[in-house]
Amino acid sequence: MGSLHRFANISELLTLRDWLRYAVSTFTEAELTFGHGSENAYDEAAYLLLHTLHLPLDTLEPFLDAKLTAQEKTTLLDIFQRRVEQRIPAAYLTHEAWLGEFKFYVDERVIVPRSFIAELLRERLLPWVADADNTTSVLDLCTGSGCLAILAAMAFPNAQVDAVDLSPEALEVAQHNLIDYQLHNQISLIQSNLFAQLGGKQYDIIISNPPYVDAESVAALPAEYLHEPKLALGSGNDGLDATREILKQAAAHLTPHGILIVEIGHNRDVLEAAYPDLPFTWLDVSAGDQFVFLLHRNDLL
Numbered sequence: 001m002g003s004l005h006r007f008a009n010i011s012e013l014l015t016l017r018d019w020l021r022y023a024v025s026t027f028t029e030a031e032l033t034f035g036h037g038s039e040n041a042y043d044e045a046a047y048l049l050l051h052t053l054h055l056p057l058d059t060l061e062p063f064l065d066a067k068l069t070a071q072e073k074t075t076l077l078d079i080f081q082r083r084v085e086q087r088i089p090a091a092y093l094t095h096e097a098w099l100g101e102f103k104f105y106v107d108e109r110v111i112v113p114r115s116f117i118a119e120l121l122r123e124r125l126l127p128w129v130a131d132a133d134n135t136t137s138v139l140d141l142c143t144g145s146g147c148l149a150i151l152a153a154m155a156f157p158n159a160q161v162d163a164v165d166l167s168p169e170a171l172e173v174a175q176h177n178l179i180d181y182q183l184h185n186q187i188s189l190i191q192s193n194l195f196a197q198l199g200g201k202q203y204d205i206i207i208s209n210p211p212y213v214d215a216e217s218v219a220a221l222p223a224e225y226l227h228e229p230k231l232a233l234g235s236g237n238d239g240l241d242a243t244r245e246i247l248k249q250a251a252a253h254l255t256p257h258g259i260l261i262v263e264i265g266h267n268r269d270v271l272e273a274a275y276p277d278l279p280f281t282w283l284d285v286s287a288g289d290q291f292v293f294l295l296h297r298n299d300l301l
Contacts, residue, residue: 010073016053017064019073020045023080033222036089036112037097044083044090051094052079087223097145104147105176109169111232113147115209116285116292117263121151128259128294129205135159139201139253141194141208141246142166144232146174146187148207153186159204161187164194167231194242195249202255208246212265214239239267240274247275251300258297265291 013019023045038044050057052075053068068076082088091097091112097104099118106112124132135156140149140163149163165171171189178184190197211233213221218234225233235241243264250260261283264271268290272280279299282289 010077013073014067015065016049016060016068019068019076020049020060020064023049026080026084030084032084032087033224036091036114036224038090048079048083048090048093049076051096052076088227089224092227097147099147099151102147102151104145104150105173105180106145107173108227109167109229110145110173111228113145115148115263116287117148117207117209117261118151119285120261120283120292121148121155121207124155125205125259125261128261129156132156133158135204137201137203137205137255138162139164139198139203139206141206142210142232142242143174143189144170144209146177146189148209149174149187150177150181150183152205152207153181153183156205157186159186162190162198162201162203163187164190164192164198166191166193167229170229170232194245195253198253200252202253202258204255204258205261206246206250206254206258207261209263210242210246211235212239212243212263212267214267214270238270239265240271243267243271244274247278247295247300250295251297254297254300256297260295260297260300261292263292268293 013022024041027041027045034040034044038047046060053072055063079093089112091106092108095105095107097106097113099113129135136159138152138156138159138161140152143149143163143165146163149161153161163174168191171191174189178187212235213233215237246262281294283292283294285292
């Protein structure tokens, strides 16, 4: 696609309302793919406008008829141009991603966080964890930006949290977020291929949002997703390579009453066919009960 300058004479776009309409039209015409924080052209346009203009992200209406300065127009046009022409996800343009009300720094060293486990942690894993204050150890495998480890530390304030990732670059981003949330004393970052560097450590709770995209889907990913680290997306032919390794080793790293919670995307049927004897409990999240499973340590023995 050519420069956005051929679509708009920016002198004709006066107000935020004008720019919002223009952005929605442009994003729709360009057939952008969403899913990195926004689900449609309108929401993404509104988010990028408000963020770029340093306005509250939840307050659009009062500003719609405000006129933009020449510098603001230039900055907005640059953001829209990069979003459309380079297919860069909005989260990488703004260097922020949101899980509920919690904001995290992100860049292209980490996948854009969008885990359903975040919803469960906001409820402190009730009813599966009866006493959050007595939880003393949590492991977050494939931590990426550290977002789930941070939410786990907030949910279980008396727990020491180990956040593991194979990528040293991802752990640099996680460190940025730990400092932002002042949780670097409660959370330890560990570079490890899953459990490899953990020795005999055991945990009350293990959570993981591992790579789970199957090879066919990886090959068909829209351009936006190709900005994310390949290491964080694909996991073998059927998308379950990482999950298999987690299931194989988790029991040795769980305390006697420990639980394992793993997100596996759209792989429920494949997983249940591969492990017909495992009594998976499928947890309800906003998208349904197909995406996150729970197992007790005794289930895995």
